[in-house]
Amino acid sequence: xxxxxxxxxxxxxxxxxxxxxxxxxxxxxxxxxxxxxxxxxxxxxxxxxxxxxxxxxxxxxxxxxxxxxxxxxxxxxxxxxxxxxxxxxxxxxxxxxxxxxxxxxxxxxxxxxxxxxxxxxxxxxxxxxxxxxxxxxxxxxxxxxxxxxxxxxxxxxxxxxxxxxxxxxxxxxxxxxxxxxxxxxxxxxxxxxxxxxxxxxxxxxxxxxxxxxxxxxxxxxxxxxxxxxxxxxxxxxxxxxxxxxxxxxxxxxxxxxxxxxxxxxxxxxxxxxxxxxxxxxxxxxxxxxxxxxxxxxxxxxxxxxxxxxxxxxxxxxxxxxxxxxxxxxx
Ligand code: SAM
Numbered sequence: 001x002x003x004x005x006x007x008x009x010x011x012x013x014x015x016x017x018x019x020x021x022x023x024x025x026x027x028x029x030x031x032x033x034x035x036x037x038x039x040x041x042x043x044x045x046x047x048x049x050x051x052x053x054x055x056x057x058x059x060x061x062x063x064x065x066x067x068x069x070x071x072x073x074x075x076x077x078x079x080x081x082x083x084x085x086x087x088x089x090x091x092x093x094x095x096x097x098x099x100x101x102x103x104x105x106x107x108x109x110x111x112x113x114x115x116x117x118x119x120x121x122x123x124x125x126x127x128x129x130x131x132x133x134x135x136x137x138x139x140x141x142x143x144x145x146x147x148x149x150x151x152x153x154x155x156x157x158x159x160x161x162x163x164x165x166x167x168x169x170x171x172x173x174x175x176x177x178x179x180x181x182x183x184x185x186x187x188x189x190x191x192x193x194x195x196x197x198x199x200x201x202x203x204x205x206x207x208x209x210x211x212x213x214x215x216x217x218x219x220x221x222x223x224x225x226x227x228x229x230x231x232x233x234x235x236x237x238x239x240x241x242x243x244x245x246x247x248x249x250x251x252x253x254x255x256x257x258x259x260x261x262x263x264x265x266x267x268x269x270x271x272x273x274x275x276x277x278x279x280x281x282x283x284x285x286x287x288x289x290x291x292x293x294x295x296x297x298x299x300x301x302x303x304x305x306x307x308x309x310x311x312x313x314x315x316x317x318x319x320x321x322x323x324x325x326x327x328x329x330x
Contacts, residue, residue, distance in 0.1 A: 001058040001298075003305045010060045011260040014047060015329025016075060017067040018265045022096050023132035024120070026161065026194040026201065028326040030132050042267045044078045046285050050263065052085050053294050061090040063116075065329040067265060070099040076106045083111035094118065094157075098134060100142025108149050116155040117143055121164070122171050130164065147179070155182045155245075162203040166211075173212045177240035184232055184245035189274065192324030205233075205246040212244065231257060249274075255308035261301060262329055269301040270328060274309035 001009040018041070023030040042050075051062060062082060069075055082091050092114035093107065100117065107115070119139055121127040127136035146154055158165065158172055165172075169185075176183040185208050190198045212218060217238035231254035232245035248254075255272075262270040267282025279301040284293060 001054075001302050003302045005256075005305070005307050007256070007258060007305070008058070009259055009261060009302050009305070010058055011063075012051065012054060012059055012061070013063045013065055013260060013262045013329050014051070015065050015067060015263065015265040016044075016047065016069050016078065017041060017072040018326055019071055020066060020068040020096070020326055021071050021098050022068065022134045025130055025132065026159065026188060027192070028324055029193055033324070033326075036266050041265045042263075042282060042285075044074060044081070046267070046282070047078070047263070048081055048085070049285070050281060050294065050298075051082060051088065053291055054298055055085055055087045057295060057298060060088065061092075062088060063092045063094060065094040067326050067329075068096055068098070069093060070095050070103055076103065076110050079107065079112055080110040090114070092116070095142075096131075096134070097139035097142040099138075101138065101145045104142065104145045104149050104151070108151060113151050114153060114155075115146055115151050116157050117146070118157045118159075119143075120159055120161070122168055122175070126164070126168075130161075143181075147181075152180075153182055154180070155184055157184050157186055159188055160185045160203045160205070160208055161188055161201050163200070166203055166207070169208050169211050170215055173216055173237065173244060176242035176244050177216070177237055179242050181242040182234070182245055183242060184247055186247045187250045189249055189325075191274070191328070192326075194325075202250065204251040205248045206251065209235075209246065216240070218244065249309075253308055255306075258305070261298075261305075264328055269298065271301050271304045272306055272309055273328060275306055277304050277306075279304065 003009055018036050020028055064079060079091060082088065091112055093112050094116040097117040097119065120130050124136045127134055172183050175181060185205060187205055188194055188202050218235040219238065221234045221236055232247045234243050234245045236243055262273065264270055268278035268280055270278045279297050281294065281297055284297055
């Protein structure tokens, strides 16, 4: 599946719900969010059909996300069904970890061993605040359970927010020293809810790298041993068990290596996280389209992929993306 710029598109992020058991302040407001109805979201069979067709076209990798994927009923059977699609090499999951302790064993038994867990603070009160009510202990128990069961790699994703968790950077680094986790800092993107106060909240990765290198000796891994690292810049911490990563969508475009599409929970193929273009697959599916027609729509989405997003991180020129991340799937 080559796009107009000769990039091979072989990765799909699938959001299975726009619902979430957290309300992170930059992602999903507590009030005023209109949730998609039962009929609006794709049925699991519809997602399996889309993925199967895309695999026939060259898709090899799927990440299941949301909203919070673990809150949708039947998700374990769904990921087990995904794992059975012939030719699909890699299925992984992104979760906030709140329900992980309960589901980790089932997820692992369904055949998923790669998991990303979002965690923006290691401080109980701050975690409660940023998530609007989340329980840090539940997440930490979930992570411990995942480690015990043998998930690998375990990646901890932390959105860097100035004035909120910049003073915890070394604590997160210490986590990567003590545990065999890959702790990754992600630059805040001007998506949906994060647009309000964005220029005060945004912090470029360079500042974090600087802070961490004052305490730890970092060695950048140039030849990534793991293709799953995607656009992240990965560093080994001297003497540590884990790794530190930085994902810099704002300060350092990685569009030239973009290999992905996103399937939103309401059945739209989104061609770039930071652009509004989407191709409606649900409409076609519900009008009983043929596999060939579906394939044509997937190809159309691939050809719509822009060369790069046009985020410019200055207050004057800030381009925004209006859909919330919880509806797109991060
Ligand atoms: N509920 C799951 C979770 O928490 O991982 C999956 C969905 S969540 C939308 C996926 C990721 O997107 C989370 O790590 C979240 O922090 C991140 N995210 C949401 N809004 C963001 C923004 N404006 N900039 C950067 N990351 C964002």
